[in-house]
Amino acid sequence: MAELLEIKNLSVSFDTPQGELQAVRDVSFSLHAGEVLALVGESGCGKSVLCKSIMKLLHGNARITGGSILVDGVDITNYRQRDMERLRGRLFSMVFQDPMATLNPTISIGEQIAEAVRVHHPKMEREAVYQRVMELMKLVGITEPEQRYRQYPYHFSGGMRQRSVMAIALASNPKILLADEPTTSLDVTIQAQILDLLRDIQQKLGTATIFVSHDLGVVARIADRVAVMYAGKIVEIGTAEEIFYDPRHPYTWALMRSLPAFAREGEELYTIPGMPPTMIDLPPGDAFASRNEYALAIDYEEMPPMFQISDTHYAATWLLDERAPKITPPMGGDFHG
Amino acid sequence: MNRKNPYVYYGKKILIFLLSVLLLSVVIFYVARLAPGDPLVSYYGDRVEKMSMAEREWAEENLGLNDPIHVQYLRWLQNALKGNFGISFKYKTDVLEVIGGRLVNTLILGGIGFVLIFVLALGLGILCAWHEEKWLDKLICKVGTIISCIPEFWLSLILILIFAIYLRWLPSSSAYSIGKAKDISDRILHLILPMTIVVGSHLWYYAYMIRNKLLEEVRAEYVLLAKSKGLDKKSILFRHCLRNIIPSYLSIMAISVPHILGGTYIIETVFSYPGIGTLSYESARYQDYNLLMLLCILSGAVVILCNIIAQTINEHIDPRMRENESIETTEVTEIG
Numbered sequence: 157m158a159e160l161l162e163i164k165n166l167s168v169s170f171d172t173p174q175g176e177l178q179a180v181r182d183v184s185f186s187l188h189a190g191e192v193l194a195l196v197g198e199s200g201c202g203k204s205v206l207c208k209s210i211m212k213l214l215h216g217n218a219r220i221t222g223g224s225i226l227v228d229g230v231d232i233t234n235y236r237q238r239d240m241e242r243l244r245g246r247l248f249s250m251v252f253q254d255p256m257a258t259l260n261p262t263i264s265i266g267e268q269i270a271e272a273v274r275v276h277h278p279k280m281e282r283e284a285v286y287q288r289v290m291e292l293m294k295l296v297g298i299t300e301p302e303q304r305y306r307q308y309p310y311h312f313s314g315g316m317r318q319r320s321v322m323a324i325a326l327a328s329n330p331k332i333l334l335a336d337e338p339t340t341s342l343d344v345t346i347q348a349q350i351l352d353l354l355r356d357i358q359q360k361l362g363t364a365t366i367f368v369s370h371d372l373g374v375v376a377r378i379a380d381r382v383a384v385m386y387a388g389k390i391v392e393i394g395t396a397e398e399i400f401y402d403p404r405h406p407y408t409w410a411l412m413r414s415l416p417a418f419a420r421e422g423e424e425l426y427t428i429p430g431m432p433p434t435m436i437d438l439p440p441g442d443a444f445a446s447r448n449e450y451a452l453a454i455d456y457e458e459m460p461p462m463f464q465i466s467d468t469h470y471a472a473t474w475l476l477d478e479r480a481p482k483i484t485p486p487m488g489g490d491f492h493g
Numbered sequence: 494m495n496r497k498n499p500y501v502y503y504g505k506k507i508l509i510f511l512l513s514v515l516l517l518s519v520v521i522f523y524v525a526r527l528a529p530g531d532p533l534v535s536y537y538g539d540r541v542e543k544m545s546m547a548e549r550e551w552a553e554e555n556l557g558l559n560d561p562i563h564v565q566y567l568r569w570l571q572n573a574l575k576g577n578f579g580i581s582f583k584y585k586t587d588v589l590e591v592i593g594g595r596l597v598n599t600l601i602l603g604g605i606g607f608v609l610i611f612v613l614a615l616g617l618g619i620l621c622a623w624h625e626e627k628w629l630d631k632l633i634c635k636v637g638t639i640i641s642c643i644p645e646f647w648l649s650l651i652l653i654l655i656f657a658i659y660l661r662w663l664p665s666s667s668a669y670s671i672g673k674a675k676d677i678s679d680r681i682l683h684l685i686l687p688m689t690i691v692v693g694s695h696l697w698y699y700a701y702m703i704r705n706k707l708l709e710e711v712r713a714e715y716v717l718l719a720k721s722k723g724l725d726k727k728s729i730l731f732r733h734c735l736r737n738i739i740p741s742y743l744s745i746m747a748i749s750v751p752h753i754l755g756g757t758y759i760i761e762t763v764f765s766y767p768g769i770g771t772l773s774y775e776s777a778r779y780q781d782y783n784l785l786m787l788l789c790i791l792s793g794a795v796v797i798l799c800n801i802i803a804q805t806i807n808e809h810i811d812p813r814m815r816e817n818e819s820i821e822t823t824e825v826t827e828i829g
Binding site: 208211213215216237238241242243244245246248249250252254257258259260261262263271272275276321324325327328 | 626718719721724728
């Protein structure tokens with residue numbers, strides 16, 4: 157059986173005055189029905205662009221330069237906007253980072269949800285649409301939906317807005333939900349609520365979810381599988397267990413070491429040295445090499461291929477080559493004792 | 494909450510309007526009288542030069558020009574409140590009578606022109622935004638830039654030259670042929686050239702503004718959500734984006750009334766179109782105080798009224814402006 161969503165060697169570039177910016181480079185992964193896949197990486201590593209390119213939400217200066225996107229085995233890479241309109245909402249929909257900006261300020265919340273209900277059911281009766289909106293608002297935990305229906309986004313707090321955005325995203329029962337840092341712009345207590353809600357709904361409806369985050373702590377709460385991205389590439393992918401207990405890529409190690417939860421008392425919190433590379437004119441070899449304390453000479457010359465560690469676990473680092481020196485990772489192994 | 498009591502809401506706006514007009518009248522009255530020039534010239538014509546000092550004094554006394562300005566103003570105000578705006582020095586009749594017929598002419602030219610500009614600019618702007626950066630958009634933007642850079646009076650002369658003199662299709666001046674004041678088709682024929690200039694010279698600026706505002710909206714975050722729920726381009730542009738720019742468009746169009754009005758005045762002069770524009774020009778030139786006063790207050794009142802209307806429309810379209818006084822009653826808190 158075909159995977160629900162399969163990305164094969166996808167590359168996305170932006171044309172900028174400075175040259176071609178390679179935001180996503182040769183990314184492959186698949187999403188199984190009903191699972192939560194987390195995309196993790198620093199800001200600007202191409203996570204959001206990857207999501208938006210799947211739904212073709214990118215602006216004119218972005219283009220897919222290679223690879224393909226398959227849904228249930230059907231190649232949608234060359235679909236035009238008109239074809240995409242029929243898929244959006246029904247096949248996949250998206251929750252965005254900033255709920256302050258993603259709702260139209262001049263249309264009432266209820267109307268915006270109702271619009272999402274009607275998009276794929278234009279002949280639905282008014283009353284049925286209203287009932288469906290009530291159902292959705294209750295599903296995402298908006299209390300007193302009858303009153304809230306007529307209110308405008310500016311009446312709503314950030315968390316409530318994000319709930320509304322989720323109601324909109326779920327309106328047509330999508331098979332895939334792309335959540336692009338849905339909790340990043342919320343304050344911490346609300347973050348946890350939205351995260352729990354996302355997990356609840358995901359389990360209730362069985363919606364396959366791609367969850368984008370830069371926060372490994374958040375990811376640990378929600379993900380079945382984790383893909384770590386760096387400079388537009390997936391550098392390591394595996395089940396949550398594999399990534400958290402047996403990470404293999406030096407970048408994944410670095411990300412984990414910089415989590416406050418792993419810091420020891422009296423020690424300064426680890427930060428990854430250097431800056432992420434600019435995505436225009438990337439150096440040859442592994443883009444992480446210059447920040448990597450375990451970098452080998454070959455890392456500066458040749459891009460590492462994906463090494464298979466188990467059926468589900470892959471990592472792109474020369475350290476996994478059999479000729480590489482054996483090193484003791486600073487993370488993993490010893491954590492689960 | 495102001496919406497619950499329309500009397501208070503609209504009463505307040507009317508009061509603001511009246512106060513603004515009153516203030517405007519004071520300013521115009523003083524500025525007009527402090528400006529250099531001899532108002533007697535407009536009343537007596539060339540005879541003024543031959544007048545003796547005593548005669549001058551008598552004439553000024555007779556027209557009430559000798560008193561201190563504030564006394565003159567109060568007298569004017571008293572009469573004005575009774576509906577008596579004085580006589581025109583030049584035409585020697587009631588100013589209302591002088592303005593009467595010409596006001597209609599200007600309203601026809603400016604009013605229809607304004608509506609055309611408003612509708613066409615919206616249409617063109619949407620058309621350009623829809624075809625963003627395609628040839629149609631580029632063509633409209635380029636043509637518009639060129640035309641709006643040409644001065645109105647020069648363009649008027651060129652059009653007169655082409656259509657009235659070489660081709661002899663259209664009349665070159667006035668609002669109607671002599672003796673045909675009630676002939677509508679004749680009036681329309683006379684309107685075509687000045688109307689083309691009024692619309693053609695202002696249209697592009699507003700169309701371009703609509704285009705840019707729409708394109709700004711199209712890049713807003715909420716459009717991504719609207720797209721991702723499956724809405725098509727048409728619904729997004731018309732239902733989401735347009736709704737967000739209409740309030741600012743309305744207020745800009747309301748503020749643009751004096752701009753378009755000013756343009757109409759110039760065009761009236763070029764086409765010898767008997768409207769308020771030509772009259773204002775004359776009255777300012779000849780220090781015809783009463784006429785000038787009334788014309789300025791009329792124009793000013795239109796501007797103030799348009800601003801107030803714009804604000805009212807804004808408040809009805811944009812929910813945030815409507816309820817900003819009552820937010821505390823509806824503030825929502827997060828319930829976990």
